[in-house]
Amino acid sequence: MTQIKQKIQSAVHNLAPELIEISRYLHANPETSFQEHKAVARLTAYLDKQGFAVNTGIANLPTAFQAVYGKQPSPAIAFLAEYDALPALGHACGHNLIAASSIGAAVALQQACPDLPGRILIIGTPAEEGGGGKILLARAGIFAGLDAAMMVHPDSRTELVKRTLAMTSIKVTFHGKAAHAAATPYQGVNALDAVILSFNAIGALRQQITPDARIHGIITDGGQAPNIIPERAVVVFYVRALDLAYFEELLGRVKNCLSAAALATGCTADIEVDELVYAPFKPNYSLSNIYKQNLQAFNIPITEGSETEGIASTDVGNVSRVLPTIHPSLVICEAGIPVHSPEFAQAAVSDWGQQRMLIAAQVMAMTAVDLLYNPETLIQVKSEFDNRSRTG
Numbered sequence: 085m086t087q088i089k090q091k092i093q094s095a096v097h098n099l100a101p102e103l104i105e106i107s108r109y110l111h112a113n114p115e116t117s118f119q120e121h122k123a124v125a126r127l128t129a130y131l132d133k134q135g136f137a138v139n140t141g142i143a144n145l146p147t148a149f150q151a152v153y154g155k156q157p158s159p160a161i162a163f164l165a166e167y168d169a170l171p172a173l174g175h176a177c178g179h180n181l182i183a184a185s186s187i188g189a190a191v192a193l194q195q196a197c198p199d200l201p202g203r204i205l206i207i208g209t210p211a212e213e214g215g216g217g218k219i220l221l222a223r224a225g226i227f228a229g230l231d232a233a234m235m236v237h238p239d240s241r242t243e244l245v246k247r248t249l250a251m252t253s254i255k256v257t258f259h260g261k262a263a264h265a266a267a268t269p270y271q272g273v274n275a276l277d278a279v280i281l282s283f284n285a286i287g288a289l290r291q292q293i294t295p296d297a298r299i300h301g302i303i304t305d306g307g308q309a310p311n312i313i314p315e316r317a318v319v320v321f322y323v324r325a326l327d328l329a330y331f332e333e334l335l336g337r338v339k340n341c342l343s344a345a346a347l348a349t350g351c352t353a354d355i356e357v358d359e360l361v362y363a364p365f366k367p368n369y370s371l372s373n374i375y376k377q378n379l380q381a382f383n384i385p386i387t388e389g390s391e392t393e394g395i396a397s398t399d400v401g402n403v404s405r406v407l408p409t410i411h412p413s414l415v416i417c418e419a420g421i422p423v424h425s426p427e428f429a430q431a432a433v434s435d436w437g438q439q440r441m442l443i444a445a446q447v448m449a450m451t452a453v454d455l456l457y458n459p460e461t462l463i464q465v466k467s468e469f470d471n472r473s474r475t476g
């Protein structure tokens with residue numbers, strides 16, 4: 085096994101110029117959710133050239149793909165590749181590095197052990213930044229029958245396990261009645277008042293919820309002119325919580341706030357809850373530990389004990405509920421630089437970022453080697469997954 089891992093390290097070393105070029109190309113051509121055509125063309129052309137069986141447009145998503153190598157159906161290990169960018173900010177979440185590290189891991193593994201005792205896959209997952217690509221891929225059964233999935237996210241610190249929050253959005257359109265705001269306001273029904281009351285009701289609700297839960301929103305339509313009583317007003321809230329059952333309960337309480345605001349103002353409310361629910365991340369400590377052991381060869385300090393600190397939501401959560409999944413982060417910049425900032429976009433194309441991308445590729449490939457060549461390891465990972473399912 086040590087020999088294979090050494091081969092992986094030298095394979096990544098040889099692949100480095102091309103992987104760096106790919107990550108720079110994605111960075112220079114940022115594409116937002118479901119528009120990642122250039123990225124997919126570049127990544128799949130490379131994988132095709134390396135001898136992977138490539139299938140683009142899986143799950144009816146034109147910018148999703150799957151690339152497979154290996155003659156034996158199982159075990160099947162997936163490397164997840166994100167490649168979408170943010171509007172205006174470009175690759176300020178560093179997904180160009182995620183894509184390059186995941187394909188690097190797979191190709192290095194292929195080169196180090198051409199007669200793989202199993203199968204490796206790269207799943208190209210579009211639209212992480214709004215669109216929930218992985219939720220749709222999971223629903224379409226793309227992860228069914230696979231044994232483990234992994235990806236490494238660049239960040240300003242190195243962490244092994246990060247929990248994420250369940251999330252969905254609620255859009256509410258309040259309908260009232262227009263009237264002249266000075267001459268005959270008493271003939272109007274003020275839809276904006278219903279919006280204001282819903283913020284106040286939700287503000288009061290916030291004191292009574294658990295510290296992990298979040299409710300936040302914006303007004304997307306607040307009326308047409310100050311001299312018209314608004315007949316229509318629209319607000320969008322996101323609701324989040326760490327626990328799925330509590331999250332469902334919270335959704336109900338938020339809906340009550342919205343209905344109460346409509347009742348108080350005499351408006352009607354169209355409440356639309358997005359059926360795309362981001363699931364909370366289900367950790368797999370057995371798999372994280374294997375990753376950690378492989379990471380230790382690179383002497384990068386790890387921040388531990390911050391699993392639920394400063395967390396948000398990601399569609400990787402939905403993957404983690406289908407199969408054992410890890411989603412660790414790796415430092416690519418000074419502490420304190422947040423993702424989704426122009427500084428982080430710079431870090432995503434820096435030498436530091438590229439070097440860490442190459443390390444992520446090696447550590448993921450080495451982790452996959454442990455799973456593929458040591459059946460006991462995979463049994464342990466899977467049994468943790470099954471036991472955690474039972475306890476929720």
Ligand SMILES: [Zn+2]
Nearest residue numbers: 177213423424
């Ligand atoms: Zn992001």
Ligand SMILES: [Zn+2]
Nearest residue numbers: 177179212237
């Ligand atoms: Zn991201």
